[in-house]
Amino acid sequence: MAETLTGAQALIRALEHAEVDVVFGVPGGAILPAYDPILDSPIRHVLARHEQGAGHMASGYAHATGKVGVCVATSGPGATNLITPLQDAYMDSVPVVAITGQVATRAIGMDAFQEAHTWGISMPCTKHNYLVTRVDELPDVIAEAFHLAATGRPGPVLVDIPKDILNATMTWHRPGEIDLPGYKPSVKGHPKQVKAAVEMIHRSQRPVLYAGGGIIKAEASEALRHFAEQANVPVVTTLMARGAIPDSHPLALGMPGMHGNYTAITAMQRSDLLITIGARFDDRVTGDVATFAPDAKVIHVDVDPAEIGKVREANVPIVGDARTVLEQLIETMSSLLDGAEPPEREPWFSQLAAWQEEHPLTYHQDPDGPIQQQYVIEQLHRLTRGDAIVVAGVGQHQMWASQFWGFERPRTWINSGGLGTMGYAVPAAIGAKVGMPDETVFAIDGDGCFQMTSQELITAAIDGIPVKIAVMNNTSLGMVRQWQKLFYGERYSAVDLTDHTPDYVKLAEAMGCVGLRAETPAEVVPTLEKALAINDRPVVVEFKCDPEAMVFPMIPAGGSNDHVVLGPEDLA
Amino acid sequence: MKHVISVTVENKPGVLARISSMFARRGFNIHSLTVGPTEDPRLSRMTVVVDGPEMEQIVKQLYKLVHTVKVTELDPTETVEREIMLVRVNAEASRRGELLDAANLFSAKVVDVGASTVTFEVAGEPSALNDFLELMRTYGITSLVKSGRIAMAKDLKTTTKRSRLRTA
Numbered sequence: 001m002a003e004t005l006t007g008a009q010a011l012i013r014a015l016e017h018a019e020v021d022v023v024f025g026v027p028g029g030a031i032l033p034a035y036d037p038i039l040d041s042p043i044r045h046v047l048a049r050h051e052q053g054a055g056h057m058a059s060g061y062a063h064a065t066g067k068v069g070v071c072v073a074t075s076g077p078g079a080t081n082l083i084t085p086l087q088d089a090y091m092d093s094v095p096v097v098a099i100t101g102q103v104a105t106r107a108i109g110m111d112a113f114q115e116a117h118t119w120g121i122s123m124p125c126t127k128h129n130y131l132v133t134r135v136d137e138l139p140d141v142i143a144e145a146f147h148l149a150a151t152g153r154p155g156p157v158l159v160d161i162p163k164d165i166l167n168a169t170m171t172w173h174r175p176g177e178i179d180l181p182g183y184k185p186s187v188k189g190h191p192k193q194v195k196a197a198v199e200m201i202h203r204s205q206r207p208v209l210y211a212g213g214g215i216i217k218a219e220a221s222e223a224l225r226h227f228a229e230q231a232n233v234p235v236v237t238t239l240m241a242r243g244a245i246p247d248s249h250p251l252a253l254g255m256p257g258m259h260g261n262y263t264a265i266t267a268m269q270r271s272d273l274l275i276t277i278g279a280r281f282d283d284r285v286t287g288d289v290a291t292f293a294p295d296a297k298v299i300h301v302d303v304d305p306a307e308i309g310k311v312r313e314a315n316v317p318i319v320g321d322a323r324t325v326l327e328q329l330i331e332t333m334s335s336l337l338d339g340a341e342p343p344e345r346e347p348w349f350s351q352l353a354a355w356q357e358e359h360p361l362t363y364h365q366d367p368d369g370p371i372q373q374q375y376v377i378e379q380l381h382r383l384t385r386g387d388a389i390v391v392a393g394v395g396q397h398q399m400w401a402s403q404f405w406g407f408e409r410p411r412t413w414i415n416s417g418g419l420g421t422m423g424y425a426v427p428a429a430i431g432a433k434v435g436m437p438d439e440t441v442f443a444i445d446g447d448g449c450f451q452m453t454s455q456e457l458i459t460a461a462i463d464g465i466p467v468k469i470a471v472m473n474n475t476s477l478g479m480v481r482q483w484q485k486l487f488y489g490e491r492y493s494a495v496d497l498t499d500h501t502p503d504y505v506k507l508a509e510a511m512g513c514v515g516l517r518a519e520t521p522a523e524v525v526p527t528l529e530k531a532l533a534i535n536d537r538p539v540v541v542e543f544k545c546d547p548e549a550m551v552f553p554m555i556p557a558g559g560s561n562d563h564v565v566l567g568p569e570d571l572a
Numbered sequence: 573m574k575h576v577i578s579v580t581v582e583n584k585p586g587v588l589a590r591i592s593s594m595f596a597r598r599g600f601n602i603h604s605l606t607v608g609p610t611e612d613p614r615l616s617r618m619t620v621v622v623d624g625p626e627m628e629q630i631v632k633q634l635y636k637l638v639h640t641v642k643v644t645e646l647d648p649t650e651t652v653e654r655e656i657m658l659v660r661v662n663a664e665a666s667r668r669g670e671l672l673d674a675a676n677l678f679s680a681k682v683v684d685v686g687a688s689t690v691t692f693e694v695a696g697e698p699s700a701l702n703d704f705l706e707l708m709r710t711y712g713i714t715s716l717v718k719s720g721r722i723a724m725a726k727d728l729k730t731t732t733k734r735s736r737l738r739t740a
């Protein structure tokens with residue numbers, strides 16, 4: 001039976017069709033019509049306190065669940081506040097759909113109240129975007145937006161809807177077939193290339209599997225582990241791929257890159273073959289590109305052909321979905337091995353073991369000294385048995401969390417890798433907890449980052465989203481301070497956040513959360529235990545940490561991965 | 573070095589903005605860009621002349637745009653290229669005859685005559701247009717408008733392997 005709906009009703013119906021269970025947003029004039037039918041929909045709306053929060057919540061939700069995260073904002077300032085999370089999701093290939101209200105069609109271009117050229121502004125930070133011009137097209141546009149966000153290389157898609165279109169009426173129709181003649185992501189790798197890759201891997205003496213975030217996005221962790229074992233190849237996991245293979249696995253080398261561990265960095269550097277899957281030779285991984293992994297041939301598997309050859313020439317390019325290609329690699333390797341064992345690669349594995357022995361990740365917790373963040377992270381890992389989703393901000397605490405948390409499963413590490421967005425952790429943790437309510441979601445945040453989005457604590461408290469947030473209070477913008485300490489002769493400029501401002505415990509309480517504090521190493525474990533025991537409210541735990549601590553190893557920006565700086569003495 | 577790329581796109585609002593925004597963001601240099609309808613009303617075709625040694629990234633980034641249907645880098649030896657221009661030159665009475673003779677050699681059409689200028693329309697191979705401009709410089713060019721190049725592969729098998737790459 002033909003059913004007449006308003007554009008707003010059709011929008012909500014289309015979201016239901018896309019199996020959306022929750023949206024994160026802030027209402028306003030232009031999007032107002034959409035907020036009425038949402039009351040009658042099973043879709044949950046989480047009211048963020050800032051649209052940036054709504055955007056990162058959608059991203060955290062998507063990271064944790066693998067589903068598309070949805071955020072909603074009004075026109076003008078609502079939409080512009082979404083730009084940071086959109087760019088963040090774009091850089092990290094996170095499937096997000098943003099719905100924004102726009103001024104009425106007639107008013108577009110007239111500098112109307114709360115008008116912004118959202119379509120133009122969001123174009124370079126989305127995979128695709130729409131300005132809806134006819135109410136009839138709403139069902140198809142929404143279906144297309146979800147299809148684009150989730151398939152191929154995932155990413156954010158924005159749909160801008162003028163207010164008159166939300167108010168207009170249409171005869172509801174289910175979305176039709178997706179018709180995008182120019183959009184056909186490759187899934188399967190070319191069999192000839194797969195065969196060439198397998199032969200190259202089999203011959204290689206010093207191979208490294210360079211696993212990127214694409215492994216997580218493609219749900220390819222199982223296949224990755226299987227292939228690594230089958231081919232007997234060690235695996236490095238980039239910042240976006242932590243958890244892609246268990247850190248406890250004998251073939252796992254941990255994280256490479258600017259603050260990676262010595263073995264992961266050096267294994268890539270000395271490798272004769274980088275089997276790159278869902279990674280993009282980011283400058284934080286390669287350091288100086290000219291001197292990066294000089295002897296390595298490259299197999300590059302990516303769903304986005306533009307990543308192949310962008311930074312480093314590939315000897316064997318394979319366009320395809322990470323999981324599908326890994327399964328093809330496994331099958332092809334099976335027939336090549338034909339029951340035989342893979343090469344032992346004894347000298348290579350002894351070399352790796354020697355490096356691990358010689359240069360492990362270390363820190364020292366003086367029982368009478370200030371708290372070291374690594375100690376908090378290790379103790380939290382022990383108390384939770386690593387069974388938690390960890391969300392980080394951007395800075396020193398992020399690097400320590402990635403280094404010292406032993407990740408055992410995919411989708412348990414959520415952070416802003418490509419854009420490095422301070423303020424990501426609190427809202428992303430909220431989104432993750434909404435998506436995975438039965439998991440412990442623990443944000444490890446810096447005091448600087450926390451102050452960028454801490455208003456979302458009230459969202460967590462009121463909406464019943466019991467996240468836990470560790471504020472690593474080193475009283476400074478620590479990562480910037482570290483660079484000033486190392487490269488600007490300890491001339492500290494605009495990095496001091498000053499002890500006790502604000503009072504994080506009181507701030508937490510004022511926001512309806514539990515506030516806890518640990519000031520000495522001895523207080524760390526009991527305070528964490530208390531935090532872990534509270535599951536009916538959000539908890540904020542402040543740790544008063546050592547302001548002088550620095551993250552090592554380190555490759556100074558633009559430096560060569562040949563020169564891993566293990567401590568300040570290496571820079572003297 | 574200049575390369576000519578033929579880009580078939582869905583005929584959707586804003587598609588030109590998407591292409592030019594992508595060129596700006598990736599730091600690719602556009603020498604000229606023309607766009608118009610095709611034999612199929614759902615599609616538009618652009619001819620983009622770009623500067624630079626590296627075409628592979630440009631082609632791949634073009635494909636990455638959702639509305640891009642096909643990208644072909646055209647081989648100059650197997651391509652028909654055309655451009656049209658309007659050029660206004662100084663034409664004092666004493667040199668007018670000589671000027672018109674020169675223009676005749678290029679089949680340039682007089683489209684406007686002013687008190688001390690003549691305006692020509694010239695259409696043809698881009699290189700012929702440049703030759704004509706060289707010649708006109710001696711008289712003094714006061715105004716120039718070029719359409720930008722349009723190009724079409726000759727009816728041979730010319731698609732390069734790049735045109736078959738598909739994007740996510």
Ligand SMILES: Cc1ncc(C[n+]2csc(CCOP(=O)(O)OP(=O)(O)O)c2C)c(N)n1
Nearest residue numbers: 395396397422446447448449476477478479
């Ligand atoms: C939005 C934003 N602004 C500025 C920066 C630059 N930046 C990178 S790390 C950092 C300091 C972060 O301080 P804090 O949250 O206290 O973390 P810490 O490094 O001390 O662990 C800054 C300012 C950024 N990454 N993001």
